[in-house]
Amino acid sequence: MSLLYSIKEGFAGIGRAKLPASVTIATGFFSLLLLGLFGTVSFSFYQLIHEVRSRVELEVFFDDRIGDDQASSMTARMQSISGVAGTRFISRTEAASRFASDFGADVVGILGTNPLPRSVEVSVQQGYTAPDSIAHIEKQIAALGGGLDIRYNKEYLRGVERNARLFTLITAGGGGVIALATIILNAFTVRLAMYARRDKIKTMRLVGATRRFISAPFLFEGIIQGLVSGGLAALGLWLVFEQALLRYEPAIYQILHPSTTVIYPALVVLGIALGFFGSAWSVARFLRKA
Numbered sequence: 001m002s003l004l005y006s007i008k009e010g011f012a013g014i015g016r017a018k019l020p021a022s023v024t025i026a027t028g029f030f031s032l033l034l035l036g037l038f039g040t041v042s043f044s045f046y047q048l049i050h051e052v053r054s055r056v057e058l059e060v061f062f063d064d065r066i067g068d069d070q071a072s073s074m075t076a077r078m079q080s081i082s083g084v085a086g087t088r089f090i091s092r093t094e095a096a097s098r099f100a101s102d103f104g105a106d107v108v109g110i111l112g113t114n115p116l117p118r119s120v121e122v123s124v125q126q127g128y129t130a131p132d133s134i135a136h137i138e139k140q141i142a143a144l145g146g147g148l149d150i151r152y153n154k155e156y157l158r159g160v161e162r163n164a165r166l167f168t169l170i171t172a173g174g175g176g177v178i179a180l181a182t183i184i185l186n187a188f189t190v191r192l193a194m195y196a197r198r199d200k201i202k203t204m205r206l207v208g209a210t211r212r213f214i215s216a217p218f219l220f221e222g223i224i225q226g227l228v229s230g231g232l233a234a235l236g237l238w239l240v241f242e243q244a245l246l247r248y249e250p251a252i253y254q255i256l257h258p259s260t261t262v263i264y265p266a267l268v269v270l271g272i273a274l275g276f277f278g279s280a281w282s283v284a285r286f287l288r289k290a
Contacts, residue, residue: 004010005140005217006079006217006220006240007220009216009217009220010217010219010220010221010224011221011224012225013217013218013221014221014224014225015074017115017192017260020188020192021221021225022228024188024225024265025183025225025228025229025232027181027185028182028185028225028226028228028229028230028231028233028271028275029096029229029233029236030229030233031178031179031181031182031229031233032182032229032230032233032267032270032271032274032285033068033232033233033237034178035175035178035179035202035270036233036234036236036237036258036263036267037237037240037265038171038174038175038178039214039258039259039263040237040241040256040257040258040263040264041171041174041256042164042167042168043163043170043257043258043259043263044256045167046163047163048255049160049164050126050132053129053130053157054125054129056123056124056129056134056152056157057121057122057152058121058122058124058134058138058150058151058152059077059119059120059140059150059151060119060120060122060135060141060148060149060150060151061117061118061119061148061149061150061151061153062074062117062118062119062120062147062148063117063146063148063149064117066118066145066147068118070145071089071118071120074120074144074148075087075089075120077144078120078122078141078144081137081141082128082137082140082141083124083125083127083128083136083137084122084123084124084125084137085123085124085125086122087120087121087122087123088121088123089118089120090118090119090120090121092114092116092118093114094115094116095114095116095117095118096108096116097118099116104278104287106165117149120142120149121194122137122279124137130161131154131157131158131161134152134157138150158163172288173238179270180192180275182229182274182277182278183274183277183278185278185279187278187281187282188282194235195286198262209288214283214287215264215280215283215284215287218279218282218283219232219276219279219280219283221279222275222276222278222279222280222282223227223272223275223276223279224275225275226271226272226273226274226275226276226278227268227271227272227275228271229271229274229275230267230268230269230270230271230272231268231271232262232266233267233271234263234265235269237258237263237264238264241253241256241257243248245257
């Protein structure tokens, strides 16, 4: 079987069924463009979540009964806990300086003494920023000894994780529906083309043509339609973000923009894949019934 013949017949099939092919390409274009928008928003959203997670810190306050040597020892032990990226000891003097910087007042001058406790800022490694992982780190720090007051914004972090899971379900569900609709429409177009050429297909089978020889042109027809749809969708997404949004809303573009090395090639590859699977499904069903 000649590959050139199959590709040529694939183009010829699109030419013979211009209207269904045009509808399929247009539908595939809008579907893939929408998938590209979903993907871009999802990617930007997860970048934002990663940024929020990277700023998560635990503040560990020492009780006044804990001496300097013990505080130093406990700080070193915190550093060795799995998931801890680093620790920074805050002395009473530094705590007073921060108070003066934040509130514009000298706590010692107001109260006559420095009541601010010593503390440690504990930063977390990237792979340990999920709420369960941080809770595990918190337990390990608490196990170092009494007199430790551990604080971090639990509810805020849980809310971020909750919204991330919800957003993932919504985008995955929407993307799946769009992909399925694209496959079905592509399959419908190829099936119409096969039905229009059913007499020719029967003749080919009578003279001994294999299923592969018969189906190859229709598979290439779906691949070509998917390639065109994916290419147009990538172009449309580039115009939306790189031309319109970057030019007129650069501040939004800094937050919401596609990964040029991933999303544009992915749309083309996805278009080809959807076109192929839609055609393969339709060809298999038609030949099985025939």
